[in-house]
Amino acid sequence: MRIKPLLIALALTLSFMPGIAQANVKPVIESFTFTPNDVELIAANTNVSFELVVSHPSGIKNTSTVATLIGPYGTTLSTLLNRNDAPINSLLTKVIFKGTLTIPQGIPTGAYTISVAEVNSNPTGRVEYGTGVITPNKIRNLVGAENALLVRKSGDLSLSYETFVGPTHDTSLGISYDDSTKYNNDNPPIWKVGEVYVPSKYFELRVPTLTLSVKSSTPAICSTDGKELKLIATGNCIFTISTAKTENYVLKEIIQTITITAARNKPELVMSNISNQTSKNLPKIIEIFRVYSPTGVYVMPQSITPAVCIANGFYVQIVGGGTCTITYQSAANTSYLASDLYKVSFEVTRDPQTMTFTLPVNADISAKTQALAATASSGATVVYSTTSTDACSITGSNLNLLKAGNCVVTASQAGTSTLAPVSITATIMLTGAVIAPTPIATKKTIVCTKGKANKKVSGANPKCPKGFKVKK
Numbered sequence: 001m002r003i004k005p006l007l008i009a010l011a012l013t014l015s016f017m018p019g020i021a022q023a024n025v026k027p028v029i030e031s032f033t034f035t036p037n038d039v040e041l042i043a044a045n046t047n048v049s050f051e052l053v054v055s056h057p058s059g060i061k062n063t064s065t066v067a068t069l070i071g072p073y074g075t076t077l078s079t080l081l082n083r084n085d086a087p088i089n090s091l092l093t094k095v096i097f098k099g100t101l102t103i104p105q106g107i108p109t110g111a112y113t114i115s116v117a118e119v120n121s122n123p124t125g126r127v128e129y130g131t132g133v134i135t136p137n138k139i140r141n142l143v144g145a146e147n148a149l150l151v152r153k154s155g156d157l158s159l160s161y162e163t164f165v166g167p168t169h170d171t172s173l174g175i176s177y178d179d180s181t182k183y184n185n186d187n188p189p190i191w192k193v194g195e196v197y198v199p200s201k202y203f204e205l206r207v208p209t210l211t212l213s214v215k216s217s218t219p220a221i222c223s224t225d226g227k228e229l230k231l232i233a234t235g236n237c238i239f240t241i242s243t244a245k246t247e248n249y250v251l252k253e254i255i256q257t258i259t260i261t262a263a264r265n266k267p268e269l270v271m272s273n274i275s276n277q278t279s280k281n282l283p284k285i286i287e288i289f290r291v292y293s294p295t296g297v298y299v300m301p302q303s304i305t306p307a308v309c310i311a312n313g314f315y316v317q318i319v320g321g322g323t324c325t326i327t328y329q330s331a332a333n334t335s336y337l338a339s340d341l342y343k344v345s346f347e348v349t350r351d352p353q354t355m356t357f358t359l360p361v362n363a364d365i366s367a368k369t370q371a372l373a374a375t376a377s378s379g380a381t382v383v384y385s386t387t388s389t390d391a392c393s394i395t396g397s398n399l400n401l402l403k404a405g406n407c408v409v410t411a412s413q414a415g416t417s418t419l420a421p422v423s424i425t426a427t428i429m430l431t432g433a434v435i436a437p438t439p440i441a442t443k444k445t446i447v448c449t450k451g452k453a454n455k456k457v458s459g460a461n462p463k464c465p466k467g468f469k470v471k472k
Contacts, residue, residue, distance in 0.1 A: 388405070
Protein backbone atom coordinates (compact mmCIF):
# COMPACT_ATOMS: atom_id res chain seq x y z
CA MET A 1 0.00 0.00 0.00
CA ARG A 2 2.99 2.31 0.42
CA ILE A 3 4.40 1.68 -3.11
CA LYS A 4 2.22 4.29 -4.91
CA PRO A 5 3.39 7.27 -2.77
CA LEU A 6 7.01 6.18 -3.31
CA LEU A 7 6.52 6.11 -7.10
CA ILE A 8 4.97 9.58 -7.05
CA ALA A 9 7.89 10.93 -5.04
CA LEU A 10 10.39 9.30 -7.43
CA ALA A 11 8.63 10.80 -10.45
CA LEU A 12 8.69 14.26 -8.87
CA THR A 13 12.40 13.89 -8.08
CA LEU A 14 13.23 12.83 -11.65
CA SER A 15 11.22 15.69 -13.17
CA PHE A 16 13.48 18.21 -11.39
CA MET A 17 16.75 16.53 -12.39
CA PRO A 18 18.72 18.70 -14.91
CA GLY A 19 19.32 15.82 -17.31
CA ILE A 20 15.62 15.01 -17.53
CA ALA A 21 14.63 18.66 -18.08
CA GLN A 22 17.16 18.96 -20.90
CA ALA A 23 15.78 15.83 -22.57
CA ASN A 24 12.49 17.57 -23.38
CA VAL A 25 13.97 19.37 -26.41
CA LYS A 26 14.77 18.57 -30.03
CA PRO A 27 18.12 16.94 -30.81
CA VAL A 28 20.79 19.51 -31.67
CA ILE A 29 22.45 19.51 -35.13
CA GLU A 30 26.07 20.03 -34.09
CA SER A 31 27.27 20.03 -37.71
CA PHE A 32 26.41 18.75 -41.18
CA THR A 33 29.14 18.79 -43.83
CA PHE A 34 29.88 17.18 -47.17
CA THR A 35 33.09 17.15 -49.17
CA PRO A 36 33.88 17.93 -51.87
CA ASN A 37 31.06 20.40 -52.44
CA ASP A 38 32.00 21.11 -56.08
CA VAL A 39 32.27 18.05 -58.37
CA GLU A 40 33.76 17.82 -61.89
CA LEU A 41 32.09 15.15 -64.08
CA ILE A 42 34.84 15.00 -66.68
CA ALA A 43 36.99 13.19 -64.14
CA ALA A 44 36.28 9.68 -62.90
CA ASN A 45 33.27 9.05 -60.72
CA THR A 46 33.66 11.20 -57.59
CA ASN A 47 32.82 10.14 -54.07
CA VAL A 48 31.17 12.72 -51.83
CA SER A 49 31.52 12.11 -48.10
CA PHE A 50 28.82 13.20 -45.66
CA GLU A 51 29.15 13.71 -41.92
CA LEU A 52 26.30 14.55 -39.56
CA VAL A 53 26.79 15.18 -35.83
CA VAL A 54 23.65 15.16 -33.62
CA SER A 55 23.37 15.37 -29.84
CA HIS A 56 20.64 14.90 -27.22
CA PRO A 57 20.80 14.39 -23.44
CA SER A 58 18.77 11.18 -23.59
CA GLY A 59 20.77 9.72 -26.49
CA ILE A 60 19.95 9.14 -30.17
CA LYS A 61 17.49 6.50 -31.28
CA ASN A 62 18.48 6.18 -34.98
CA THR A 63 21.10 3.74 -36.19
CA SER A 64 21.08 5.43 -39.62
CA THR A 65 19.42 8.12 -41.73
CA VAL A 66 19.19 8.95 -45.44
CA ALA A 67 20.72 11.87 -47.38
CA THR A 68 18.80 12.78 -50.54
CA LEU A 69 20.07 14.99 -53.40
CA ILE A 70 17.67 16.52 -55.93
CA GLY A 71 19.06 18.17 -59.06
CA PRO A 72 17.96 19.41 -62.50
CA TYR A 73 15.08 17.64 -64.30
CA GLY A 74 14.12 15.90 -61.06
CA THR A 75 17.34 13.89 -60.89
CA THR A 76 17.50 12.19 -57.48
CA LEU A 77 20.42 10.57 -55.69
CA SER A 78 20.51 9.17 -52.17
CA THR A 79 22.84 7.44 -49.73
CA LEU A 80 22.65 5.94 -46.26
CA LEU A 81 24.36 7.68 -43.35
CA ASN A 82 25.21 5.22 -40.58
CA ARG A 83 26.23 6.04 -37.02
CA ASN A 84 29.84 5.20 -36.44
CA ASP A 85 29.81 4.07 -32.81
CA ALA A 86 30.40 0.31 -32.65
CA PRO A 87 28.97 -1.39 -30.82
CA ILE A 88 26.03 1.04 -30.88
CA ASN A 89 25.51 2.78 -27.57
CA SER A 90 21.93 4.05 -27.50
CA LEU A 91 22.69 6.25 -24.47
CA LEU A 92 25.51 8.09 -26.27
CA THR A 93 24.57 11.77 -26.10
CA LYS A 94 26.51 12.82 -29.23
CA VAL A 95 26.38 10.63 -32.33
CA ILE A 96 28.23 10.89 -35.65
CA PHE A 97 26.58 9.65 -38.86
CA LYS A 98 28.72 9.10 -41.95
CA GLY A 99 28.11 8.01 -45.50
CA THR A 100 29.53 8.19 -49.03
CA LEU A 101 27.80 8.81 -52.36
CA THR A 102 29.35 8.11 -55.73
CA ILE A 103 28.35 10.77 -58.28
CA PRO A 104 27.67 9.09 -61.67
CA GLN A 105 29.23 10.80 -64.71
CA GLY A 106 26.01 10.70 -66.68
CA ILE A 107 23.88 12.94 -64.42
CA PRO A 108 22.92 16.50 -65.47
CA THR A 109 25.12 19.36 -64.36
CA GLY A 110 23.78 21.93 -61.94
CA ALA A 111 23.07 22.53 -58.25
CA TYR A 112 21.84 19.57 -56.19
CA THR A 113 19.95 20.42 -53.03
CA ILE A 114 20.63 18.15 -50.07
CA SER A 115 18.33 17.05 -47.28
CA VAL A 116 18.73 14.43 -44.55
CA ALA A 117 15.83 12.54 -43.02
CA GLU A 118 14.84 13.34 -39.45
CA VAL A 119 16.92 12.02 -36.56
CA ASN A 120 15.13 11.20 -33.28
CA SER A 121 16.12 11.13 -29.64
CA ASN A 122 15.57 8.15 -27.35
CA PRO A 123 12.09 8.33 -25.82
CA THR A 124 11.68 10.29 -22.60
CA GLY A 125 8.75 8.53 -20.97
CA ARG A 126 6.60 7.92 -24.01
CA VAL A 127 7.83 10.97 -26.00
CA GLU A 128 10.69 11.15 -28.46
CA TYR A 129 11.90 14.33 -30.17
CA GLY A 130 13.02 14.77 -33.80
CA THR A 131 15.28 17.19 -35.62
CA GLY A 132 12.95 17.65 -38.57
CA VAL A 133 14.47 17.49 -42.07
CA ILE A 134 18.15 18.47 -41.95
CA THR A 135 19.73 20.77 -44.57
CA PRO A 136 23.28 22.18 -44.79
CA ASN A 137 24.15 25.74 -43.84
CA LYS A 138 25.34 28.30 -46.39
CA ILE A 139 28.77 27.38 -47.77
CA ARG A 140 29.23 29.90 -50.64
CA ASN A 141 27.86 33.17 -52.10
CA LEU A 142 26.73 31.74 -55.43
CA VAL A 143 23.12 32.96 -55.76
CA GLY A 144 20.76 30.00 -56.18
CA ALA A 145 23.29 27.45 -54.94
CA GLU A 146 24.45 28.76 -51.56
CA ASN A 147 24.26 25.37 -49.78
CA ALA A 148 24.04 22.90 -52.68
CA LEU A 149 26.39 20.31 -54.16
CA LEU A 150 27.68 21.70 -57.48
CA VAL A 151 28.06 19.25 -60.35
CA ARG A 152 30.06 20.60 -63.32
CA LYS A 153 31.28 19.34 -66.65
CA SER A 154 34.49 20.90 -68.00
CA GLY A 155 33.98 23.64 -65.42
CA ASP A 156 30.49 24.47 -66.67
CA LEU A 157 27.79 24.40 -64.00
CA SER A 158 24.81 25.28 -66.28
CA LEU A 159 22.81 26.45 -63.28
CA SER A 160 19.24 27.19 -64.36
CA TYR A 161 18.15 30.03 -62.12
CA GLU A 162 15.87 33.07 -62.35
CA THR A 163 18.76 35.50 -62.71
CA PHE A 164 16.23 38.28 -63.34
CA VAL A 165 12.46 38.68 -63.18
CA GLY A 166 9.95 41.03 -64.80
CA PRO A 167 8.78 43.12 -66.43
CA THR A 168 6.82 45.16 -63.92
CA HIS A 169 4.55 46.52 -66.67
CA ASP A 170 3.17 43.00 -67.25
CA THR A 171 0.97 42.77 -64.17
CA SER A 172 -0.43 39.37 -65.25
CA LEU A 173 2.84 37.72 -64.17
CA GLY A 174 2.06 38.18 -60.46
CA ILE A 175 5.76 38.46 -59.58
CA SER A 176 6.80 39.31 -56.03
CA TYR A 177 9.82 41.59 -56.31
CA ASP A 178 12.55 41.73 -53.67
CA ASP A 179 12.65 45.55 -53.93
CA SER A 180 8.95 46.32 -54.21
CA THR A 181 9.60 50.04 -53.70
CA LYS A 182 11.65 50.28 -56.89
CA TYR A 183 9.96 47.61 -58.97
CA ASN A 184 6.26 48.37 -59.29
CA ASN A 185 3.83 49.54 -61.94
CA ASP A 186 3.64 53.15 -60.74
CA ASN A 187 5.75 54.42 -63.66
CA PRO A 188 5.01 52.26 -66.72
CA PRO A 189 7.04 52.76 -69.92
CA ILE A 190 5.70 54.92 -72.77
CA TRP A 191 5.67 52.95 -76.02
CA LYS A 192 5.84 55.89 -78.44
CA VAL A 193 8.34 57.09 -81.03
CA GLY A 194 11.10 59.19 -79.49
CA GLU A 195 10.99 57.51 -76.09
CA VAL A 196 13.75 55.44 -74.46
CA TYR A 197 13.09 52.14 -72.69
CA VAL A 198 15.56 51.27 -69.90
CA PRO A 199 15.20 47.55 -68.96
CA SER A 200 16.83 47.96 -65.54
CA LYS A 201 13.80 50.05 -64.46
CA TYR A 202 11.38 47.19 -65.15
CA PHE A 203 13.37 43.97 -64.69
CA GLU A 204 14.83 43.10 -61.29
CA LEU A 205 18.31 41.54 -61.45
CA ARG A 206 18.58 38.74 -58.90
CA VAL A 207 22.29 37.92 -59.44
CA PRO A 208 24.37 41.08 -58.91
CA THR A 209 27.46 39.60 -60.59
CA LEU A 210 25.59 39.45 -63.91
CA THR A 211 24.60 42.24 -66.30
CA LEU A 212 21.16 42.82 -67.78
CA SER A 213 21.29 43.47 -71.54
CA VAL A 214 18.80 44.17 -74.33
CA LYS A 215 18.90 43.11 -78.00
CA SER A 216 16.53 44.26 -80.75
CA SER A 217 15.22 42.00 -83.50
CA THR A 218 13.59 44.98 -85.24
CA PRO A 219 16.29 47.69 -85.42
CA ALA A 220 14.24 49.79 -87.86
CA ILE A 221 11.55 50.14 -85.17
CA CYS A 222 13.68 50.09 -82.02
CA SER A 223 17.46 50.26 -81.82
CA THR A 224 19.71 49.50 -78.87
CA ASP A 225 23.21 49.92 -77.52
CA GLY A 226 22.80 46.87 -75.29
CA LYS A 227 21.65 48.89 -72.28
CA GLU A 228 18.75 51.01 -73.57
CA LEU A 229 16.12 50.65 -76.26
CA LYS A 230 15.39 53.69 -78.45
CA LEU A 231 11.94 53.73 -80.05
CA ILE A 232 12.47 55.26 -83.50
CA ALA A 233 9.46 54.29 -85.66
CA THR A 234 5.90 53.03 -85.41
CA GLY A 235 5.29 49.28 -85.62
CA ASN A 236 6.04 46.15 -83.62
CA CYS A 237 9.26 46.29 -81.62
CA ILE A 238 10.62 42.82 -80.79
CA PHE A 239 13.41 42.78 -78.23
CA THR A 240 15.13 40.31 -75.91
CA ILE A 241 16.18 40.94 -72.33
CA SER A 242 18.89 38.56 -71.14
CA THR A 243 21.74 37.71 -68.83
CA ALA A 244 24.65 36.01 -70.62
CA LYS A 245 25.76 32.41 -70.13
CA THR A 246 28.67 32.10 -67.70
CA GLU A 247 30.54 29.18 -66.17
CA ASN A 248 27.89 29.12 -63.45
CA TYR A 249 24.62 30.16 -65.10
CA VAL A 250 22.82 29.23 -68.31
CA LEU A 251 21.65 31.91 -70.72
CA LYS A 252 18.43 33.53 -69.44
CA GLU A 253 16.19 35.33 -71.95
CA ILE A 254 12.78 36.98 -72.06
CA ILE A 255 11.38 38.06 -75.45
CA GLN A 256 8.97 40.99 -75.62
CA THR A 257 6.83 42.28 -78.51
CA ILE A 258 5.45 45.79 -78.10
CA THR A 259 3.51 48.01 -80.52
CA ILE A 260 5.13 51.44 -80.91
CA THR A 261 2.74 54.29 -81.73
CA ALA A 262 3.24 57.88 -82.92
CA ALA A 263 5.39 60.26 -80.88
CA ARG A 264 4.03 62.45 -78.15
CA ASN A 265 3.56 66.13 -79.01
CA LYS A 266 3.79 69.29 -76.95
CA PRO A 267 0.32 70.69 -76.27
CA GLU A 268 -0.34 74.36 -77.01
CA LEU A 269 -1.84 76.39 -74.19
CA VAL A 270 -4.08 79.38 -74.80
CA MET A 271 -3.24 82.47 -72.73
CA SER A 272 -5.20 85.65 -72.01
CA ASN A 273 -4.12 89.08 -70.78
CA ILE A 274 -4.33 90.37 -67.23
CA SER A 275 -5.00 94.10 -66.90
CA ASN A 276 -2.56 96.28 -65.01
CA GLN A 277 -3.31 97.00 -61.37
CA THR A 278 -2.54 99.74 -58.87
CA SER A 279 -0.86 99.33 -55.52
CA LYS A 280 -3.73 100.82 -53.57
CA ASN A 281 -5.34 98.75 -50.81
CA LEU A 282 -2.70 96.01 -50.81
CA PRO A 283 -2.76 93.12 -50.33
CA LYS A 284 -5.67 92.31 -52.63
CA ILE A 285 -6.86 89.32 -54.69
CA ILE A 286 -7.95 89.34 -58.32
CA GLU A 287 -9.49 86.55 -60.38
CA ILE A 288 -7.61 85.55 -63.55
CA PHE A 289 -8.33 83.47 -66.67
CA ARG A 290 -8.33 79.65 -66.71
CA VAL A 291 -5.98 77.55 -68.82
CA TYR A 292 -7.22 74.14 -69.96
CA SER A 293 -4.74 71.58 -71.28
CA PRO A 294 -5.41 69.00 -74.02
CA THR A 295 -4.24 66.46 -71.44
CA GLY A 296 -7.65 66.94 -69.83
CA VAL A 297 -6.90 69.04 -66.76
CA TYR A 298 -6.63 72.69 -65.77
CA VAL A 299 -3.09 74.05 -65.69
CA MET A 300 -2.42 75.99 -62.52
CA PRO A 301 -0.20 79.10 -62.58
CA GLN A 302 3.02 79.59 -60.69
CA SER A 303 4.41 83.00 -59.67
CA ILE A 304 8.07 83.80 -60.32
CA THR A 305 7.75 87.26 -58.67
CA PRO A 306 6.58 86.43 -55.12
CA ALA A 307 7.51 89.90 -53.85
CA VAL A 308 4.84 91.32 -56.19
CA CYS A 309 2.23 88.56 -56.52
CA ILE A 310 1.36 85.02 -55.39
CA ALA A 311 -0.60 82.64 -57.64
CA ASN A 312 -3.26 80.46 -56.05
CA GLY A 313 -5.40 78.42 -58.43
CA PHE A 314 -7.60 80.78 -60.48
CA TYR A 315 -6.63 83.78 -58.37
CA VAL A 316 -3.60 86.02 -57.85
CA GLN A 317 -2.86 87.81 -54.61
CA ILE A 318 -1.08 91.13 -55.17
CA VAL A 319 1.30 91.97 -52.33
CA GLY A 320 3.52 94.69 -53.79
CA GLY A 321 4.19 97.00 -56.69
CA GLY A 322 6.24 96.14 -59.78
CA THR A 323 5.95 93.53 -62.52
CA CYS A 324 3.93 90.40 -61.69
CA THR A 325 4.89 87.39 -63.83
CA ILE A 326 3.10 84.05 -63.65
CA THR A 327 3.92 80.92 -65.64
CA TYR A 328 1.93 77.99 -67.03
CA GLN A 329 3.24 74.57 -68.07
CA SER A 330 1.29 71.34 -68.45
CA ALA A 331 2.95 68.15 -67.17
CA ALA A 332 3.87 65.24 -69.40
CA ASN A 333 1.76 62.09 -69.49
CA THR A 334 1.60 58.97 -71.62
CA SER A 335 -0.01 60.90 -74.49
CA TYR A 336 1.66 64.32 -74.41
CA LEU A 337 5.04 65.82 -73.65
CA ALA A 338 5.29 68.67 -71.20
CA SER A 339 4.22 71.95 -72.79
CA ASP A 340 6.49 74.91 -73.31
CA LEU A 341 6.71 77.35 -70.41
CA TYR A 342 4.25 80.20 -70.97
CA LYS A 343 4.69 83.56 -69.18
CA VAL A 344 2.05 86.20 -68.53
CA SER A 345 2.98 89.56 -66.98
CA PHE A 346 1.15 92.67 -65.83
CA GLU A 347 2.17 95.80 -63.98
CA VAL A 348 1.22 96.80 -60.48
CA THR A 349 1.82 100.54 -60.59
CA ARG A 350 3.15 102.26 -57.47
CA ASP A 351 2.37 105.81 -56.35
CA PRO A 352 5.12 108.28 -57.25
CA GLN A 353 7.23 109.94 -54.59
CA THR A 354 9.28 113.14 -54.76
CA MET A 355 12.80 114.04 -53.70
CA THR A 356 14.73 117.24 -53.02
CA PHE A 357 18.48 117.29 -53.60
CA THR A 358 20.81 120.20 -54.34
CA LEU A 359 24.55 120.75 -54.42
CA PRO A 360 26.55 123.98 -54.52
CA VAL A 361 27.73 124.95 -57.99
CA ASN A 362 31.40 125.04 -56.92
CA ALA A 363 33.55 123.78 -54.10
CA ASP A 364 37.25 124.13 -53.37
CA ILE A 365 38.90 120.81 -52.74
CA SER A 366 40.78 122.36 -49.85
CA ALA A 367 37.54 121.89 -47.89
CA LYS A 368 38.11 118.14 -48.32
CA THR A 369 34.43 117.14 -47.70
CA GLN A 370 30.93 118.29 -48.59
CA ALA A 371 27.80 117.19 -46.70
CA LEU A 372 25.03 115.60 -48.78
CA ALA A 373 21.41 116.15 -47.77
CA ALA A 374 18.60 114.72 -49.92
CA THR A 375 15.09 113.96 -48.66
CA ALA A 376 12.37 111.71 -50.12
CA SER A 377 8.68 112.38 -49.61
CA SER A 378 8.30 108.87 -48.17
CA GLY A 379 10.83 109.71 -45.46
CA ALA A 380 12.74 106.53 -46.33
CA THR A 381 16.54 106.36 -46.36
CA VAL A 382 18.35 107.95 -49.31
CA VAL A 383 21.47 106.35 -50.79
CA TYR A 384 24.20 108.31 -52.63
CA SER A 385 26.49 107.23 -55.45
CA THR A 386 28.92 108.78 -57.93
CA THR A 387 30.44 107.84 -61.27
CA SER A 388 33.18 110.51 -60.96
CA THR A 389 35.48 108.39 -58.87
CA ASP A 390 38.60 110.21 -60.10
CA ALA A 391 37.38 113.53 -58.69
CA CYS A 392 35.29 112.50 -55.70
CA SER A 393 34.10 109.61 -53.56
CA ILE A 394 31.26 109.04 -51.10
CA THR A 395 31.31 107.86 -47.50
CA GLY A 396 27.77 107.57 -46.12
CA SER A 397 26.27 111.05 -46.59
CA ASN A 398 29.63 112.82 -47.05
CA LEU A 399 31.20 113.72 -50.41
CA ASN A 400 35.00 113.40 -50.36
CA LEU A 401 36.68 116.07 -52.58
CA LEU A 402 39.71 114.53 -54.25
CA LYS A 403 40.79 116.78 -57.15
CA ALA A 404 39.55 119.50 -59.49
CA GLY A 405 36.87 118.56 -62.03
CA ASN A 406 33.19 117.77 -62.37
CA CYS A 407 31.75 115.52 -59.65
CA VAL A 408 28.38 113.90 -60.50
CA VAL A 409 26.32 112.68 -57.50
CA THR A 410 23.06 110.69 -57.61
CA ALA A 411 20.65 110.48 -54.67
CA SER A 412 18.30 107.44 -54.81
CA GLN A 413 15.39 106.02 -52.83
CA ALA A 414 14.49 102.41 -53.79
CA GLY A 415 10.77 102.74 -53.14
CA THR A 416 8.40 100.54 -51.19
CA SER A 417 5.65 98.06 -52.00
CA THR A 418 3.31 100.98 -52.76
CA LEU A 419 5.70 103.82 -53.68
CA ALA A 420 7.78 103.99 -56.86
CA PRO A 421 11.55 104.50 -56.68
CA VAL A 422 12.95 108.03 -57.21
CA SER A 423 16.37 109.54 -57.88
CA ILE A 424 17.95 112.94 -58.63
CA THR A 425 21.40 113.64 -60.08
CA ALA A 426 23.37 116.85 -59.41
CA THR A 427 26.83 118.09 -60.46
CA ILE A 428 29.36 120.12 -58.46
CA MET A 429 32.48 121.73 -59.96
CA LEU A 430 35.56 121.10 -57.82
CA THR A 431 38.32 123.71 -57.99
CA GLY A 432 41.70 124.35 -56.45
CA ALA A 433 44.73 122.14 -56.10
CA VAL A 434 45.95 119.71 -53.57
CA ILE A 435 48.56 121.47 -51.33
CA ALA A 436 51.59 119.34 -50.87
CA PRO A 437 52.64 119.00 -47.21
CA THR A 438 55.79 120.85 -46.06
CA PRO A 439 58.63 118.36 -46.01
CA ILE A 440 60.13 117.71 -42.61
CA ALA A 441 63.83 118.69 -42.46
CA THR A 442 66.17 115.83 -41.84
CA LYS A 443 68.11 116.17 -38.60
CA LYS A 444 71.84 115.28 -38.76
CA THR A 445 74.50 114.79 -36.08
CA ILE A 446 78.25 115.31 -36.50
CA VAL A 447 81.19 114.75 -34.12
CA CYS A 448 83.65 117.67 -33.73
CA THR A 449 87.13 117.28 -32.28
CA LYS A 450 89.77 119.61 -30.80
CA GLY A 451 92.86 117.90 -29.52
CA LYS A 452 91.58 115.16 -27.24
CA ALA A 453 88.18 116.77 -26.79
CA ASN A 454 85.12 115.53 -28.80
CA LYS A 455 81.77 117.26 -29.13
CA LYS A 456 78.50 116.20 -30.89
CA VAL A 457 76.57 118.81 -32.82
CA SER A 458 73.02 118.16 -34.20
CA GLY A 459 70.80 120.16 -36.59
CA ALA A 460 69.54 120.43 -40.15
CA ASN A 461 72.95 121.68 -41.21
CA PRO A 462 75.23 121.25 -38.18
CA LYS A 463 78.62 123.05 -37.99
CA CYS A 464 81.55 122.62 -35.57
CA PRO A 465 82.29 125.47 -33.08
CA LYS A 466 85.27 127.71 -33.56
CA GLY A 467 88.54 125.85 -33.00
CA PHE A 468 86.83 122.43 -33.64
CA LYS A 469 86.87 120.43 -36.81
CA VAL A 470 84.77 117.53 -38.00
CA LYS A 471 86.09 114.21 -36.79
CA LYS A 472 86.73 111.81 -39.55
